[in-house]
Amino acid sequence: LGAHWIYSPDINPVTKLAGRSGLDIYPAPTGQRARIGRRHAREGELEDFLAALVRTNRAIGDAARGKTDVSCAQALPKDLADWRSTVEFVLGPYGCGKDFADMSAVDFTNAAERDTSAFCRQGFGALLAKLAEGLTVQLGAPASRIDLGGRSGRVEAQTPKGRVSGRFAIVTASTNVLAAGKIKFDPELPKRQLDALARLKLGSNDHIVLELAGNPLGLQRDDLVFEKSAGASTAAMLANVPGTPLAMVEIGGRFGRELSAKGEMAMVDFAVEWLANLYGADVKKALKRTHATRWNDEPWVLGSVSTASPGGQGARKILMEPVRDRLFFAGEAVHETMWGTVGGAWESGERAAEAVLRKMGVLKEPVEPKRAPQRPSRKRS
Numbered sequence: 001l002g003a004h005w006i007y008s009p010d011i012n013p014v015t016k017l018a019g020r021s022g023l024d025i026y027p028a029p030t031g032q033r034a035r036i037g038r039r040h041a042r043e044g045e046l047e048d049f050l051a052a053l054v055r056t057n058r059a060i061g062d063a064a065r066g067k068t069d070v071s072c073a074q075a076l077p078k079d080l081a082d083w084r085s086t087v088e089f090v091l092g093p094y095g096c097g098k099d100f101a102d103m104s105a106v107d108f109t110n111a112a113e114r115d116t117s118a119f120c121r122q123g124f125g126a127l128l129a130k131l132a133e134g135l136t137v138q139l140g141a142p143a144s145r146i147d148l149g150g151r152s153g154r155v156e157a158q159t160p161k162g163r164v165s166g167r168f169a170i171v172t173a174s175t176n177v178l179a180a181g182k183i184k185f186d187p188e189l190p191k192r193q194l195d196a197l198a199r200l201k202l203g204s205n206d207h208i209v210l211e212l213a214g215n216p217l218g219l220q221r222d223d224l225v226f227e228k229s230a231g232a233s234t235a236a237m238l239a240n241v242p243g244t245p246l247a248m249v250e251i252g253g254r255f256g257r258e259l260s261a262k263g264e265m266a267m268v269d270f271a272v273e274w275l276a277n278l279y280g281a282d283v284k285k286a287l288k289r290t291h292a293t294r295w296n297d298e299p300w301v302l303g304s305v306s307t308a309s310p311g312g313q314g315a316r317k318i319l320m321e322p323v324r325d326r327l328f329f330a331g332e333a334v335h336e337t338m339w340g341t342v343g344g345a346w347e348s349g350e351r352a353a354e355a356v357l358r359k360m361g362v363l364k365e366p367v368e369p370k371r372a373p374q375r376p377s378r379k380r381s
Contacts, residue, residue, distance in 0.1 A: 001207065001293050002125070003342045004238070004248075009118040012343040013350070014127070021130040024121035026242075032224040034086070035278045041228065049228070052083040056091060064109035071310040072108055073100035085229045093253025094226075094236050096340065097203020097305040107308035107316075112337040119222065121242050124342065138164075142300055145184040146171070148326050155326050168356045172331045172349065176202045176302035189323065196319050199312025200333050202303025204257035204296055208235075208249040208271040211288035215240065217247070217279050227278055235274055245288070249274065252304070260294050267292040305340035306333035320351070325359065328352040 005028065009015040018025050034041035034049050041049065055077050063075035072092065080087055092100045096108070120127045141159040146169060148155055155169045173183060179197040219225070219239040226236050232255045238248045249271040251259055259267055268290045275283045295304050308315060316336050319329045330352040331345050338344025357363040 002295075004119065004124055004241075005114075005341075006118040006120065006124070007114040007338075007341050007343060008112065008116060010116070013346045014131075014343055015118065017131055018120070018127060021127060023127055023130060025118050025127075026121065028117040028119050029220070029222050029224070030116075032226060033219075035225055035227045037228075038278065038280065045228075049083050049086065052080050052087050053090065056080065056087050060105050061109045064105045069104050069106045069311045069313065071101050072103040072105050075105050076100065082230075083228065085231055085234070086226060089229060089232070089234050089253070090226060090236070093203070093205070093232075093256060094250060096307040097205040097252050097256075097303070098307045099232070099253045102203075102307070102309060104308040104310045104313045107313040107339075110313065110337055111339065114341075119242050128342075143173075143183055145186065146327070147186045148324055149187070168326055168328065168359065170328045170330050170349070170352045170356065172329075172345070174202060174301055174303065174331065175200045175306050175333045177300060180302060182299070185327075187324075192318060193321075193323060193329075196312075196315035199309050199315040200306040200319075201309065202301075203252065203305050203307050204254075204260065205250065205252040205304035206256055206260050206267065206293045206295055208251065208267050208290070208292045210247045210249065210268070210271060210275070210290055211245050212247050212283065212286045213245055213288055214286055215245070216283050216286040217275070225278075227274075235271065237275070247275070257296060260292075260296055264292040264294065267294075307340070320348075322355065328355060 006012055006015055006025070009025070009027070015025060034046055036045065059077045060072050060075045063070050073088075076084070076088070088100050091108075092098060092103060096103060138159075138161065141161040141164075143157040143159050143164075145158040146155065147158075148169075154165045154167060156163050156165045157169065171178070171183070175197045177183065178189075179194070179201070217239060221240045221243040223239040224236065225239060227234055232253065234255075236250045238250070240246070241248050251267070251270075259270055271290075271292075272284060272287060295301050313336075316334060316339065319334045322328050330349040332339050332341060332348070334348040334352075335341075335344035338347060354363060358365055
């Protein structure tokens with residue numbers, strides 16, 4: 001329903017812990033397929049598509065080194081020809097939940113490479129639940145108010161199950177939930193943090209899951225498929241997830257947000273027709289169960305990935321700052337390079353927890369190592 005890809009598994013903090021979970025973590029297949037009408041792209045066509053992706057990434061990176069931040073749309077190269085719409089979808093709505101016009105070139109460029117990834121056969125949710133076994137976690141108790149100057153100088157959070165208090169609070173709610181004021185703060189959050197939240201509004205990304213009996217598409221386990229599109233009304237598909245009859249059709253950006261607003265039935269109808277246009281009407285005969293997520297309407301989420309608006313990349317560092325030395329933020333939005341990933345959310349949580357433990361005196365401040373005196377460098381002639 002939510003996160004599925006485990007990016008950069010060699011350095012991802014989640015996979016470091018997954019070894020003791022007993023669950024099956026396996027490498028995601030490399031590469032992807034591109035569909036052109038009713039056929040797969042030929043080798044030369046696929047090379048053109050991949051080359052267009054490389055040129056676009058390079059052009060956005062070049063633009064990010066300019067004096068001022070621009071949108072990714074402004075940095076697009078002019079030579080993408082008829083692959084332009086597909087490239088914009090893959091790097092924008094599919095990868096980041098927003099259209100290129102709404103994305104910061106600097107934020108996009110700062111994101112860590114996500115070329116290698118892995119999957120958990122039982123699901124990412126099952127993995128996190130396994131890692132949480134034995135922890136004291138209170139569910140079904142959303143905080144509606146946080147008092148930063150509570151009784152005896154303690155932080156107090158109001159929930160349906162009563163008050164929870166402590167010396168500090170780490171808030172991991174999404175930027176959209178915080179910006180919408182669904183959690184009231186007393187005193188109110190400073191304007192500096194409110195402005196940062198506004199610059200990191202969540203994009204839109206949803207999964208439309210179709211059970212297709214008998215593998216009518218003839219695809220392998222976890223095959224990733226894009227289409228050569230002529231506009232924004234497109235999607236991507238992860239087929240046979242993971243080795244099951246489930247196909248996950250993914251939509252995002254403005255088009256995805258508008259489609260999601262029409263309801264689950266409209267989303268499923270789009271996904272079925274989209275696949276029928278690419279693989280033939282017989283796909284409809286194999287259709288069994290269906291389901292669609294609608295993350296924009298989930299009251300405690302209100303979107304998907306926090307992609308910075310043009311000029312807003314610095315907002316992530318602002319959210320790393322403690323508020324009144326009592327309140328700390330964490331989550332995917334509070335990571336400069338791994339934003340939009342579970343690994344980034346995990347690392348930001350560890351960083352916030354360590355900061356709190358230092359405030360409490362449990363951890364000592366790191367000591368800067370002494371540096372050996374440097375010899376004067378020799379200039380090359």
